[in-house]
Amino acid sequence: MDVNLLILKPHLSSLMFVMRYNLFQSLLTILLLFSLLTIPVLTKNQQDLNVSSIENAAFYENRHPIHIDSDENFLSIATENEWSGTGTIENPILIQRYSIEGISWLIRIQNIRLHFHILDNYLNTYSSQWAAIQISNSTNFIIERNTILNGTNGIVIYNCSNFSINENIVTDEYSAIQIANCSGPIVVTENSIYDCIGAGIIISSSHGTEENRLVLDNNTISDLRSVGIHILESVYVSVIRNHIQSVRQTGIIMSNREALGSQAAQCVFSFNLMENCNRGLWILASDCTIHGNILMNCSNEGLRLQSSSLENQSTSRNRISWNIFALSESYGVIIEPSCTNNTVLQNDFVHNGISPQANDNGISTVFVDNFYSDHTEPDIDNNQVVDVPYQLAGTTGISDSRPHENPYRNESILIINQMYYSDSPFNALDLMRIAVSSIVSAICVFILIVFVRKRF
Numbered sequence: 162m163d164v165n166l167l168i169l170k171p172h173l174s175s176l177m178f179v180m181r182y183n184l185f186q187s188l189l190t191i192l193l194l195f196s197l198l199t200i201p202v203l204t205k206n207q208q209d210l211n212v213s214s215i216e217n218a219a220f221y222e223n224r225h226p227i228h229i230d231s232d233e234n235f236l237s238i239a240t241e242n243e244w245s246g247t248g249t250i251e252n253p254i255l256i257q258r259y260s261i262e263g264i265s266w267l268i269r270i271q272n273i274r275l276h277f278h279i280l281d282n283y284l285n286t287y288s289s290q291w292a293a294i295q296i297s298n299s300t301n302f303i304i305e306r307n308t309i310l311n312g313t314n315g316i317v318i319y320n321c322s323n324f325s326i327n328e329n330i331v332t333d334e335y336s337a338i339q340i341a342n343c344s345g346p347i348v349v350t351e352n353s354i355y356d357c358i359g360a361g362i363i364i365s366s367s368h369g370t371e372e373n374r375l376v377l378d379n380n381t382i383s384d385l386r387s388v389g390i391h392i393l394e395s396v397y398v399s400v401i402r403n404h405i406q407s408v409r410q411t412g413i414i415m416s417n418r419e420a421l422g423s424q425a426a427q428c429v430f431s432f433n434l435m436e437n438c439n440r441g442l443w444i445l446a447s448d449c450t451i452h453g454n455i456l457m458n459c460s461n462e463g464l465r466l467q468s469s470s471l472e473n474q475s476t477s478r479n480r481i482s483w484n485i486f487a488l489s490e491s492y493g494v495i496i497e498p499s500c501t502n503n504t505v506l507q508n509d510f511v512h513n514g515i516s517p518q519a520n521d522n523g524i525s526t527v528f529v530d531n532f533y534s535d536h537t538e539p540d541i542d543n544n545q546v547v548d549v550p551y552q553l554a555g556t557t558g559i560s561d562s563r564p565h566e567n568p569y570r571n572e573s574i575l576i577i578n579q580m581y582y583s584d585s586p587f588n589a590l591d592l593m594r595i596a597v598s599s600i601v602s603a604i605c606v607f608i609l610i611v612f613v614r615k616r617f
Contacts, residue, residue: 221260221283229270235277248275250301257281266291273299280305286312293334296321304329314339327351335359336387345369345397350378360388361405369397374429376401383407388414389438392428399429405438412438412456416445417469430454435463441489445469447477451484455572459489463513466523468499475524476500483569486518487511487576492554496523506530507565509573521555528553528561532568534577540566 229235232248239246239254246254253276260283261267267284270277273296284293284307292314294304298321305327309315315331318324319341325348331337336359338349344367354361361382369375375398382389382405389405392398392415405412412435415428426446432453435441441456441463456463463486468475477500486493486508493510496503500523509532510518516535519528528551536551545567550560568574 221258221281223260226261226263226266227256227259227268227270228266229273231272232275235270235273235275246277248277250276252276253278253301253303255280259283261285262287264291266293266295268294270295270299270302271297274301276301278303278305279307282307284309286310292317292339296324300324303327309337310334317341318343322347325350329353332356336363337361337382339363339365340367340375341365343367343375345373345375347375348378349376349380352380354380354382355384357384358386360391361385361408362390363393364391364395364398365393367395367398371397373397374399378402380404385409388412389435390414391416393417396427399431400433401429401431403433405433405435407436408438410438411440411443412459413441414443415449416443417474435459440465441486443467444479445476447475447479449479451479451481453483455485455487456493457485457487457489457576459491461489462491462493462495462520463487463489464494465497466495466500466503467497477502479503481505482507485509485511485570485573485576486513487573488513490514492520493518495520496526496555498522498556499524501525503527504529507569508532509568509570510534511568511573511576515554517552517554519553519555519561521553521557521559523557526557526559528559530563530565531561532565532573533561534568536564537566 229238235254236248244254244256246252248254256268256277256279258281262285264287267286268279279294279302286293290313293309293312293316295317296302297319300321300323302324304316306329308330310333313335315334315337316326316329317339320343322344323346326338327348328351330353332355334357337354337357338352338361340347340363346369349362362377362380364375367375375395377390377398377400379402382403385408388410389408390400390403390413392400394417400413413430413433426448428446429450430442431450434455437458439459440461441459442451442454443465444451445467451464464481466476466479481494481504488511491513492515493513494505502525503523504527505519506527506529511534518533518535521528533551536547539548540546541548545565547564547566550562551564552560568577
């Protein structure tokens, strides 16, 4: 064997290993880039597929609208249409697998005490002014896995109790789900609401109790021209784990109507993600818990507390903790005048557009132990607390006396490192550069190997 080749053989093996590693790295990067770029497209296409598949499924029966106005009428229609169920809790009457189209109410039910389920239907109201599903003065029902589109209101419920609205798709409506004058227990969960002109979910003049709350859980709301979730004059409502994005107005608003003089209170807002909204969360209420939410990329502030102009109706005693207020163009939090005794503690304020990142104009507000990305030193005694208080904006002149040196939540660290985005943890353009660089590097190594082999 050629002496030169013997000398180069170890180096040649190393070059082969580098070439294989670079090719593997390139392939892995390309696959990752492709998956990230296609996720949003697949999600939207899947939504369209769900609508199309339900509309065209062979087991869906076309029929005229359903109107029911009493228990006796319900049993008669159920018998006539051979619906299963007897109306008991163990054996509810099922209205299912229908395709109903029209310019009026498609399913209208009132004055019912029997147990019933409305599930797996396709409802198209052709831009009419009526609701696809309207239920009033009734109890003990479930609305589940329906697809509703092209109307003024998707689902309207009033004067009802003990019901749930689950896993429905509502699109191209004015407002998707409205619940008024109802009482708990009520559960609205895992619904997909998008491309609506008005609000996603409206809860008005409704009440739960500490044991039987009104629960809005794990709903996905996107691409609305109005509000994601609006809670009006309601008490004991829990809004948890919802994802609200690309809403032109406020992600979640809780308000009172001054003409009626009532006030929403005792509500919980926890672990919601609100992004790319005009404002993340707007509260005109008292005794609420706001915990564990992420409010980011808002064109205004992340959270606003504001009092009613009515006498003795200030926004008071709200506890705001362990939230992330990030990347908004204005403040992370604004507290308006006349708000009293609100507490803001152990939150992460990350790279919001205005510094200081919080603005307080209230009365007896407490800001303590929060993290501020623009105020992380000095900490001479290494106790994880910045030695200099964080001065807030606003008329009160207060400061956070114990600004935390480090973020409380891992998501905040990712945001700070510019590795957290709404749809993926990486910047697609950066991944493309990495992929191109890796491919060029692999090609160069391959050419070098071929040259060495031919030369020796």
